[in-house]
Amino acid sequence: MKKYIIGVLTIVLLANILLPMDASAITLREYEQKVQQYQNEINSKNNEIAVSKKKLDEIQKKIADYEAQIKAAEEETQRLEEEIQKNNEEIKRKNAESKKIIEYYQVSNGENAYLEYAFGATSITDMIYRMSIVEQLTEYNDRVMKELQALIDENKAKQEQLRKKQEEMKELNKKLAEEASKVKGSISSMEGMIPNLSGQMNYYQQRVKYYKSVGCDPDDQIGIDCDRPTPTGGNIVGANGFVFPVQASFRITTGYYWDQGGHKGIDIGKYCGAPIQAVAAGRVYYVGSGKDTYGAKMVMIVHNYGGRLVYSQYAHLNGYAVREGQDVYAGQTIGYMGNSGYSFGCHLHLEMSEDLGWDYPDPGNYYSYIRHIVNPYKYVPG
Numbered sequence: 001m002k003k004y005i006i007g008v009l010t011i012v013l014l015a016n017i018l019l020p021m022d023a024s025a026i027t028l029r030e031y032e033q034k035v036q037q038y039q040n041e042i043n044s045k046n047n048e049i050a051v052s053k054k055k056l057d058e059i060q061k062k063i064a065d066y067e068a069q070i071k072a073a074e075e076e077t078q079r080l081e082e083e084i085q086k087n088n089e090e091i092k093r094k095n096a097e098s099k100k101i102i103e104y105y106q107v108s109n110g111e112n113a114y115l116e117y118a119f120g121a122t123s124i125t126d127m128i129y130r131m132s133i134v135e136q137l138t139e140y141n142d143r144v145m146k147e148l149q150a151l152i153d154e155n156k157a158k159q160e161q162l163r164k165k166q167e168e169m170k171e172l173n174k175k176l177a178e179e180a181s182k183v184k185g186s187i188s189s190m191e192g193m194i195p196n197l198s199g200q201m202n203y204y205q206q207r208v209k210y211y212k213s214v215g216c217d218p219d220d221q222i223g224i225d226c227d228r229p230t231p232t233g234g235n236i237v238g239a240n241g242f243v244f245p246v247q248a249s250f251r252i253t254t255g256y257y258w259d260q261g262g263h264k265g266i267d268i269g270k271y272c273g274a275p276i277q278a279v280a281a282g283r284v285y286y287v288g289s290g291k292d293t294y295g296a297k298m299v300m301i302v303h304n305y306g307g308r309l310v311y312s313q314y315a316h317l318n319g320y321a322v323r324e325g326q327d328v329y330a331g332q333t334i335g336y337m338g339n340s341g342y343s344f345g346c347h348l349h350l351e352m353s354e355d356l357g358w359d360y361p362d363p364g365n366y367y368s369y370i371r372h373i374v375n376p377y378k379y380v381p382g
Contacts, residue, residue: 296341311357
């Protein structure tokens with residue numbers, strides 16, 4: 001019983017997710033809302049770009065500051081190295097000078113030279129003077145040597161501190177450079193989105209302008225209350241080119257061989273729920289599952305290609321993203337890949353015809369329609 005309840009709940013949940021949207025025709029007001037939606041997105045992206053550029057400027061200023069600190073540390077290290085070298089040479093020179101003084105303390109050839117010097121005095125006063133001189137020179141020499149050695153030790157400690165500071169600055173600079181690269185990438189990505197958003201906004205602006213020019217009111221349903229399709233399709237937006245209906249990582253599961261009395265289109269496999277795109281700009285004239293014997297969910301679009309009507313049909317969907325009467329642009333998502341109707345796995349059946357579509361402009365004339373079917377690759381890129 002629990003399994004049954006869980007199964008029912010699952011079906012209800014999936015139905016809520018996959019059931020088609022309201023297939024009623026779109027209104028002029030909704031087109032105007034689309035214009036505002038894309039304008040808001042463009043404004044939002046421009047604001048994000050401005051914030052990111054400000055952040056990038058701050059990062060680059062920090063990088064410049066760290067580079068200046070690194071350079072200063074390198075120069076200071078060089079100066080200290082030169083000073084240490086100079087002090088080492090001074091120590092050598094002092095060592096050489098001190099030899100004469102040290103000789104008075106050395107015992108050479110069994111004789112005490114210091115005593116000889118001290119007792120070589122001609123008087124007691126001279127001897128005291130000589131002893132004082134030797135002692136002062138020795139103390140001075142020792143003090144100078146200690147001061148020089150302390151200075152060398154201090155400079156070496158400064159060198160080590162500068163070396164550590166350089167390493168820290170370089171590491172911080174590396175991290176900032178990586179962050180700057182990410183921010184630049186983000187800015188580039190957002191700037192790359194602007195043309196697409198602008199293009200879509202311009203598309204809807206043109207449609208709003210057109211519908212107003214033919215007398216549509218805000219709540220009029222396009223194609224029903226106003227701008228009804230004509231048999232020649234003269235009021236259908238022109239198709240400037242064709243695109244493939246499924247993007248990236250798809251596979252062709254069955255090819256077209258209707259001319260041999262077999263398959264009327266091409267079957268394209270991908271995962272369930274994959275977005276399906278309109279192959280060209282045009283007008284949706286059917287959304288639903290009532291036309292197919294096995295209940296396949298379909299979207300049908302009529303295209304005005306250089307004055308000739310070309311039709312595209314998308315079958316076995318699990319949901320819709322457009323309404324009847326809605327104008328679409330090439331690459332716009334119109335539905336989602338599914339397994340509805342007579343199907344053995346999620347895929348899209350794309351079918352195309354020229355001059356006559358299934359129920360357009362002659363409702364119910366299916367057998368006339370199939371004589372106009374063409375290989376989709378005549379239009380869509382292979």
